[in-house]
Amino acid sequence: GQNIDQPTEMTATEGAIVQINCTYQTSGFNGLFWYQQHAGEAPTFLSYNVLDGLEEKGRFSSFLSRSKGYSYLLLKELQMKDSASYLCAVRDRRSGGYNKLIFGAGTRLAVHP
Amino acid sequence: EPEVTQTPSHQVTQMGQEVILRCVPISNHLYFYWYRQILGQKVEFLVSFYNNEISEKSEIFDDQFSVERPDGSNFTLKIRSTKLEDSAMYFCASKDSIDQPQHFGDGTRLSIL
Numbered sequence: 001g002q003n004i005d006q007p008t009e010m011t012a013t014e015g016a017i018v019q020i021n022c023t024y025q026t027s028g029f030n031g032l033f034w035y036q037q038h039a040g041e042a043p044t045f046l047s048y049n050v051l052d053g054l055e056e057k058g059r060f061s062s063f064l065s066r067s068k069g070y071s072y073l074l075l076k077e078l079q080m081k082d083s084a085s086y087l088c089a090v091r092d093r094r095s096g097g098y099n100k101l102i103f104g105a106g107t108r109l110a111v112h113p
Numbered sequence: 114e115p116e117v118t119q120t121p122s123h124q125v126t127q128m129g130q131e132v133i134l135r136c137v138p139i140s141n142h143l144y145f146y147w148y149r150q151i152l153g154q155k156v157e158f159l160v161s162f163y164n165n166e167i168s169e170k171s172e173i174f175d176d177q178f179s180v181e182r183p184d185g186s187n188f189t190l191k192i193r194s195t196k197l198e199d200s201a202m203y204f205c206a207s208k209d210s211i212d213q214p215q216h217f218g219d220g221t222r223l224s225i226l
């Protein structure tokens with residue numbers, strides 16, 4: 001089966017750093033993706049990892065450990081506009097090249113001044 | 114930057130009526146998807162489409178649902194006889210190759226009365 005866990009809510013201060021964790025248990029794994037979703041809007045792609053290690057993209061970094069079934073998204077220099085839900089999604093290898101995404105429930109991040 | 118476009122942004126329909134949700138994927142993309150998100154819940158996979166045929170569908174995607182790519186640009190989701198529980202945000206997504214991330218449209222909010 002598929003199970004993806006991430007905290008429901010987090011709060012942080014403007015200018016700070018926040019780490020959002022995601023653990024997963026899947027039958028077939030072919031990469032982990034992070035999306036940002038503002039309320040009522042589409043998920044927007046942030047970062048992805050296929051191999052173990054850290055991927056850095058500006059203020060956002062994502063880390064993956066496949067042996068531990070664990071990933072995190074690191075947001076630096078937080079801004080008020082970073083207040084959103086952050087969705088962890090696993091790409092299902094069993095789908096072959098079509099690779100559906102299986103989403104976690106999302107972490108709602110609130111950034112305060 | 115090219116984007117996935119969806120119309121309409123909001124659709125209100127009486128229960129039992131047919132509804133067609135429309136999507137224009139990014140022009141050079143080859144893999145197409147529909148997801149839905151019931152208010153306050155996680156994003157759920159419905160169907161993937163490649164090379165003019167369905168490649169995978171979830172248990173949600175029953176006989177009431179169908180997809181079509183009627184021409185070189187549009188990708189549609191049809192629900193034949195809508196139910197109250199079909200009320201959700203429906204997202205179309207596309208990608209250009211196996212390893213690339215999926216890009217989502219802004220969604221159609223479907224409200225069944």
